[in-house]
Amino acid sequence: MKTLTLIPPSKFSKNVARDLVYGCWCKGKRIAGIQFPPVSQLMVTTVLKENGHDAHLLDAAGLQYSLDQIKEQVGREQYGACIVLTSTMTVQEDADILNELKQVNPGMKTIVTGSQPTFMPHATLARKGIDFVALREQEYILRDLIAALDQGGDAFKKVLGVGFRDENGQDVINPYAPLIKDLDELPIADRTMLPQDIDYFNPIIKRMPFTTMFTTRGCTAKCTYCSSPPFYGEKVRFRTAEKVLAEMEYCQNLGYKEIFFRDELFTASKKRVLEICVGIKERKLDLTWICSSRVNNVDPEMLKAMKEASCHLIRFGVESGVQEILDNVRKDITVEETRQAFQWCHEYKIDTHAHCMIGSPGETQETIDTSLRFIKEIDPTVITFGITTPYPGTALFDEVAAVHPEIGDGSQMDLSRLHTDSFFNQFFTDLSNDELSRNIRHIYRSFYFRPGYLFKWLRRINSWEEFKRVTMAGANVFDFAFNRGD
Ligand code: SF4
Known part of the structure; x- marks a missing residue:
C-alpha cells in the first residue's frame, strides 16, 4: 500500500517538537526555538518500507508547508493511508487537517498514534477525520494494520492494538498488542527519507x-x-x-x-x-x-x-x-x-x-x-x-x-x-x-539575564556558527521572558 507518514504543521508555532510518542510536546519558545527531526515517525515509515509498502514521510511542519501544499501532494499521490502521531494539545488541529485531506483523497484511511489516542481512544475516534487509533507502541501495529487494509475486507478488525468505528457507529477498541520484547529487532530509521533542505535547529x-x-x-x-x-x-x-x-x-x-x-x-x-x-x-x-x-x-x-x-x-x-x-x-x-x-x-x-x-x-x-x-x-x-x-x-x-x-x-x-x-x-x-x-x-x-551568566556564555563562544546559534536562542528566550512571545 502507498502510505504517508505526515508531520502536520501547527497554527500555534512553526517549531513544535513532535518527536515524542507520549507526554507533552514543546513549541520551542521556552527553549529557544528548538526543532527535532521526526525520527520516531521515520522509524514507523522505515518499518513499513521494509515490509514491502510504498511508504513515504512528509515533514510538513519542518518544511513549513501550508495546508494547501499538503492537500496538493495528497491529492496528487492518492495515498491509501495517512499516519499522524498526535498529542493531547494537537489532536483537534491534527484531526481538522486529516479531515481536509480526506476531501482531496476520500478513500484514504487516516490513523493516529501516540498517547492521546492510547489513553482517550473514544474521544479521539469521535473527531471527524480520524478512522483508526493505534494504541501504545506503534511500529508493529501499523505494520499489521496496513497489511490488513491492503488485504481488504474485515481483516483490519482483528489487528491487536487498534481502535475504529464499526458500520453501526460503535467504537471497537481491540486489546493491546504485546510490547516489542527485543528493541534490536527494529531497524535503523532511514534518515535519507528526511527532507534534505531543512537544517533542524537546536541551540x-x-x-x-x-x-x-x-x-x-x-x-x-x-x-x-x-x-x-x-x-x-x-x-x-x-x-x-x-x-x-x-x-x-x-x-x-x-x-x-x-x-x-x-x-x-x-x-x-x-x-x-x-x-x-x-x-x-x-x-x-x-x-x-x-x-x-x-x-x-x-x-x-x-x-x-x-x-x-x-x-x-x-x-x-x-x-x-x-x-x-x-x-x-x-x-x-x-x-x-x-x-x-x-x-x-x-x-x-x-x-x-x-x-x-x-x-x-x-x-x-x-x-x-x-x-x-x-x-x-x-x-x-x-x-x-x-x-x-x-x-x-x-x-x-x-x-x-x-x-x-x-x-x-x-x-x-x-x-x-x-x-x-x-x-x-x-x-x-x-x-x-x-x-x-x-x-x-x-x-x-x-x-x-544575570550578568555573570551572560558573561559566561559570551566567553564560551568560539566560532561564528556558535555566535549565530547563541544569538538566535537568546533572542527567543528574551521574547519569552519579557512576555513578547510564548
Ligand atoms: S516516570 Fe516519566 S518523568 Fe518519571 S523518571 Fe520515568 S520517564 Fe522520567
Missing part, C-alpha cells in the same frame, strides 16, 4: 548537522505527571550497545556530527553506557552527543567515561528544589542526589540542562522561590521551566478527572497555552493562573 547542539536517536523504552519510576510507564511499560527495554553503535556509525556516514539521544533513561543501565562509551572510542566515531538521565542514575565512573566518549551535555529531570514537592509527584529522587549529580557534571566538565516544573501538588510561592534559589546554586548550563500539566494516562490526570470530569479528554490544553497557562492546577495548588504564568517568566528573566 544546545554543539556541532551541526545533528540527528536524534531513541535507544530505550519504558520506565520503572512512577512520577504522577508522566505517561511513559503506562505507554511503554513499567520495565526499561534497551537497544544493545552494539545496535546503538551501529546506528551512530550509520549516522556518521550520512554526515551527521552530533547525536541527541531522546530517551529519558539513556543511563538506566550503567553497563550499557560504559559499553557504548568504549565502542565510540574503539570505532573512532567523531560524534559529539547529548543524552538524558535521572539524577540518581549517574556516578563519577560513568560520567568520566561519557566525557571521554564526547558526551557534552546531560539533561536531567530536576523538577523542583523542594523535597516535599518531589515526594508529592513521586519523583523518587532527593534534592541531595540532584545537587550531587550536578556537582559531578561540573567536575567532569559536562554541560547540564535542568528540566523543572512549577505548579505541582503542594506548590506555594515559597517553594517556587526556594526552587529558583536551588537551581541557581546547582548552576545548570541551561534550564527549562514549565507549569505541571495533567495529561491523560497519568495518575495526576486521573486524580483531577475524578473530581473535575469537565477536564474531558484534556485537549482544551492546546499549544497556545501549553506551559505558560495553568490547567486545573488550582485542584492541587493555591496559586492562581496569573501567579503561575508570572512566575514562569520571572524565573526565565532571573536565571538567564
Whole structure:
C-alpha cells in the first residue's frame, strides 16, 4: 500500500517538537526555538518500507508547508493511508487537517498514534477525520494494520492494538498488542527519507548537522505527571550497545556530527553506557552527543567515561528544589542526589540542562522561590521551566478527572497555552493562573539575564556558527521572558 507518514504543521508555532510518542510536546519558545527531526515517525515509515509498502514521510511542519501544499501532494499521490502521531494539545488541529485531506483523497484511511489516542481512544475516534487509533507502541501495529487494509475486507478488525468505528457507529477498541520484547529487532530509521533542505535547529547542539536517536523504552519510576510507564511499560527495554553503535556509525556516514539521544533513561543501565562509551572510542566515531538521565542514575565512573566518549551535555529531570514537592509527584529522587549529580557534571566538565516544573501538588510561592534559589546554586548550563500539566494516562490526570470530569479528554490544553497557562492546577495548588504564568517568566528573566551568566556564555563562544546559534536562542528566550512571545 502507498502510505504517508505526515508531520502536520501547527497554527500555534512553526517549531513544535513532535518527536515524542507520549507526554507533552514543546513549541520551542521556552527553549529557544528548538526543532527535532521526526525520527520516531521515520522509524514507523522505515518499518513499513521494509515490509514491502510504498511508504513515504512528509515533514510538513519542518518544511513549513501550508495546508494547501499538503492537500496538493495528497491529492496528487492518492495515498491509501495517512499516519499522524498526535498529542493531547494537537489532536483537534491534527484531526481538522486529516479531515481536509480526506476531501482531496476520500478513500484514504487516516490513523493516529501516540498517547492521546492510547489513553482517550473514544474521544479521539469521535473527531471527524480520524478512522483508526493505534494504541501504545506503534511500529508493529501499523505494520499489521496496513497489511490488513491492503488485504481488504474485515481483516483490519482483528489487528491487536487498534481502535475504529464499526458500520453501526460503535467504537471497537481491540486489546493491546504485546510490547516489542527485543528493541534490536527494529531497524535503523532511514534518515535519507528526511527532507534534505531543512537544517533542524537546536541551540544546545554543539556541532551541526545533528540527528536524534531513541535507544530505550519504558520506565520503572512512577512520577504522577508522566505517561511513559503506562505507554511503554513499567520495565526499561534497551537497544544493545552494539545496535546503538551501529546506528551512530550509520549516522556518521550520512554526515551527521552530533547525536541527541531522546530517551529519558539513556543511563538506566550503567553497563550499557560504559559499553557504548568504549565502542565510540574503539570505532573512532567523531560524534559529539547529548543524552538524558535521572539524577540518581549517574556516578563519577560513568560520567568520566561519557566525557571521554564526547558526551557534552546531560539533561536531567530536576523538577523542583523542594523535597516535599518531589515526594508529592513521586519523583523518587532527593534534592541531595540532584545537587550531587550536578556537582559531578561540573567536575567532569559536562554541560547540564535542568528540566523543572512549577505548579505541582503542594506548590506555594515559597517553594517556587526556594526552587529558583536551588537551581541557581546547582548552576545548570541551561534550564527549562514549565507549569505541571495533567495529561491523560497519568495518575495526576486521573486524580483531577475524578473530581473535575469537565477536564474531558484534556485537549482544551492546546499549544497556545501549553506551559505558560495553568490547567486545573488550582485542584492541587493555591496559586492562581496569573501567579503561575508570572512566575514562569520571572524565573526565565532571573536565571538567564544575570550578568555573570551572560558573561559566561559570551566567553564560551568560539566560532561564528556558535555566535549565530547563541544569538538566535537568546533572542527567543528574551521574547519569552519579557512576555513578547510564548
Ligand atoms: S523518571 Fe518519571 S518523568 Fe522520567 S520517564 Fe520515568 S516516570 Fe516519566
